[in-house]
Amino acid sequence: MRVVYGIPQCDKVRKARKWLDEQQLAYQFHDYKQSGVDVALLKSWIDRFGWEQVINRRGTNWRRLPEAQRQAMGAEAALLAAIDNPSLIKRPILMDGELCLLGFDIDAWQDALL
Template sequence: MELKVYGIKNCNTMKKTFDFLEGEGIVYEFTDYKKSAPDAGLLVKFADKVGFEKLINKKGLTYRKLDGEEKTQLESEDSALALLSKKSSMIKRPILQFPDGEIMMGFDPEAIKEKIDSIDK
């Protein structure tokens, strides 16, 4: 099983992630939310590992454009995950799923390398 990377291809943070992984020779499988929206099952798996609140990118344009009712939906896990599935640009990026099942969110080259090294041993 290889590293799985989830996000949006044209995101600057994703580009940094791809460059880093390729520079390190790390094999990965990429899922682009724009081409394949995440289903509820996948989001539930992520939420079980990191908490649904951490999946929400509150710094992005998609979040800032939400109306009050939609922001209220983000207060409960079920409605938040349903909204994230519809508005996948609002999911923090990248999400990395390692072969051991651990999830890491965001681009942290040192942490990624450390985790990959610990798996390879």
């Protein structure tokens, strides 16, 4: 089953969900704020893509972290930080079997899903 992970207030998540609806592609939505994030799944994303890709380092949640924490960030620290604050995770993330797409790039999503 196709699953979109994110938070409903995020503009990119809203665009991705709207696009999926327009393409009539079924999916489940997993809200990090309400349901949290599965540690094993988060670890698999970090292992697959690297923490630098999984953690949204452009957002306000990243900038709110103490400078020392940002400077010392590595895979394990990123995992722990994202568990404590799922808003640090890049959004949306789409999973469909072995397929995993980070962020909403309409061209990449079209190539992968249509």
